[in-house]
Amino acid sequence: MEIKDAIEKAKKNDQKAFKQLLNTYWDQVYGFQLKRVENENDAEDITIQTFSKAFDKIETFDEKYTFSTWLITISKNIHIDIVRKEKNSIKHALSRTDEEVYNVLDETPSVEDKLITEQNLAKLLRDIKKLKPHYQEVINLRYFQEYSYKEISEELNEPINNVKVKLLRAKKLLAEIIQRK
Numbered sequence: 484m485e486i487k488d489a490i491e492k493a494k495k496n497d498q499k500a501f502k503q504l505l506n507t508y509w510d511q512v513y514g515f516q517l518k519r520v521e522n523e524n525d526a527e528d529i530t531i532q533t534f535s536k537a538f539d540k541i542e543t544f545d546e547k548y549t550f551s552t553w554l555i556t557i558s559k560n561i562h563i564d565i566v567r568k569e570k571n572s573i574k575h576a577l578s579r580t581d582e583e584v585y586n587v588l589d590e591t592p593s594v595e596d597k598l599i600t601e602q603n604l605a606k607l608l609r610d611i612k613k614l615k616p617h618y619q620e621v622i623n624l625r626y627f628q629e630y631s632y633k634e635i636s637e638e639l640n641e642p643i644n645n646v647k648v649k650l651l652r653a654k655k656l657l658a659e660i661i662q663r664k
Contacts, residue, residue, distance in 0.1 A: 487546070618657075
């Protein structure tokens with residue numbers, strides 16, 4: 484499928500087209516952000532937000548521009564917004580006590596451990612645990628706890644499109660882990 488075709492189909496809410504666009508441009512957007520933020524987790528989060536916002540607003544894409552330029556512009560603006568919010572929150576953080584700052588909850592998934600009842604499931608769970616925690620969480624909520632996209636969105640306090648992109652990316656990474664064996 485050509486990129487122009489994929490864009491047109493994505494405008495009609497074709498999930499395969501979204502997947503193709505994500506797979507085609509993920510590395511470019513992620514690489515752009517990694518150079519900017521110099522942190523893999525932050526770069527990945529911003530990239531997920533970029534695709535979420537782009538897919539949510541894809542009908543506004545102007546074909547006078549290249550799709551990659553449009554994505555990079557969205558990504559750059561998301562990063563700028565994050566930096567602005569961080570600057571505003573620094574003042575608030577400085578007023579906290581040391582006890583508040585260091586009292587951070589450990590959110591490591593452990594629900595999967597209780598689900599290991601047969602060998603195939605145990606192997607799958609070991610592969611899932613190789614994923615980053617936020618990918619483990621969306622897979623757990625979607626496939627083990629059988630949450631809907633809306634319920635996951637509410638649980639994680641993120642837009643539905645972010646959840647869809649994270650889940651799509653998590654499935655792709657999990658498939659790569661399984662194929663390596």
